[in-house]
Amino acid sequence: MLRVMAFVVALPLGMQGCASTQVYGGDGKAVGSSIAKPLLGKIEYSGNPEYLPRMLSADTGIENKVIFRYSYTVSYEAPNEHPLTVFNPLLMLGMSKATDTVVVIGVLDIVKEGTLLKHYEKSLVLKKDKTVFSEGETLTDMRRKGLMLVRDHIDSQLVQDRAMLAPQINAE
Numbered sequence: 001m002l003r004v005m006a007f008v009v010a011l012p013l014g015m016q017g018c019a020s021t022q023v024y025g026g027d028g029k030a031v032g033s034s035i036a037k038p039l040l041g042k043i044e045y046s047g048n049p050e051y052l053p054r055m056l057s058a059d060t061g062i063e064n065k066v067i068f069r070y071s072y073t074v075s076y077e078a079p080n081e082h083p084l085t086v087f088n089p090l091l092m093l094g095m096s097k098a099t100d101t102v103v104v105i106g107v108l109d110i111v112k113e114g115t116l117l118k119h120y121e122k123s124l125v126l127k128k129d130k131t132v133f134s135e136g137e138t139l140t141d142m143r144r145k146g147l148m149l150v151r152d153h154i155d156s157q158l159v160q161d162r163a164m165l166a167p168q169i170n171a172e
Contacts, residue, residue: 036159039169041066041110051147053108055158066117066169069109072150074143077101100139102126104146108154110165117168118161122153 038057044067045052056068077100108120126142137145158165 036162039066039068039110039158039162039165041068041169043068043070045070047072051106051151053151053154053158055155055162056108065113067111069111070107072104072106072147074105074146075103076139076143077103100128100130100142102139102142102146104143104150106147106150106154108158110169112169118165120154120157122150124149 036055038055040057040059043052043056043058051072052070056070059066103123103125105121105123110117110119124146126146128136128142130136
C-alpha cells in the first residue's frame with residue numbers, strides 16, 4: 001500500500017514539463033541557412049521582417065514590375081478553464097485541463113504587371129495540452145514557431161520553383 005501511495009505521489013512530479021506542442025500540417029522539411037539566390041522584386045509586406053520568406057529580396061534598382069505580396073493571419077483558441085476543474089482528482093495524475101490552439105496561415109502572391117504568376121499558401125495548427133504540472137510554450141511562443149514554420153515552408157517551395165520562376169520574373 002505504501003508503494004502505491006508513493007507511486008501516486010511521484011507520478012505527477014515526474015510528469016512536470018511534459019507538455020509539448022504538436023504541429024499539424026507541417027511536412028517536416030526545414031530550409032537550411034543557405035538559401036538559393038533570392039528572387040528580386042518589390043515587396044508588399046508590413047510585418048516583422050523575420051517572418052518574411054528569405055527567398056524574397058527587395059530590388060533597389062530601376063522599377064521592378066514584379067511584386068511579392070506576403071501576408072499572414074494568426075488565430076488563437078485558449079479556452080477558459082472552469083473554476084471547478086481544480087477539484088478534479090485526475091488532474092494530479094496528469095490529465096489535461098485544457099488545450100491551447102494556434103492556427104497560422106501564410107499567403108504569398110507573386111504578381112507581374114497585374115498578372116498573378118504564382119500563389120503560395122500554407123496553414124499550420126499548433127496544439128498544446130495543458131496540465132497542472134506543465135509549463136511548455138506560451139501562446140506567443142507557439143505563434144512565433146508557427147510563423148517561422150510557415151515562412152520556411154514557403155521558402156522551400158520557392159527554392160523548388162526557382163528555376164521556373166526566375167525567367168518569368170526577370171523577363172522584360
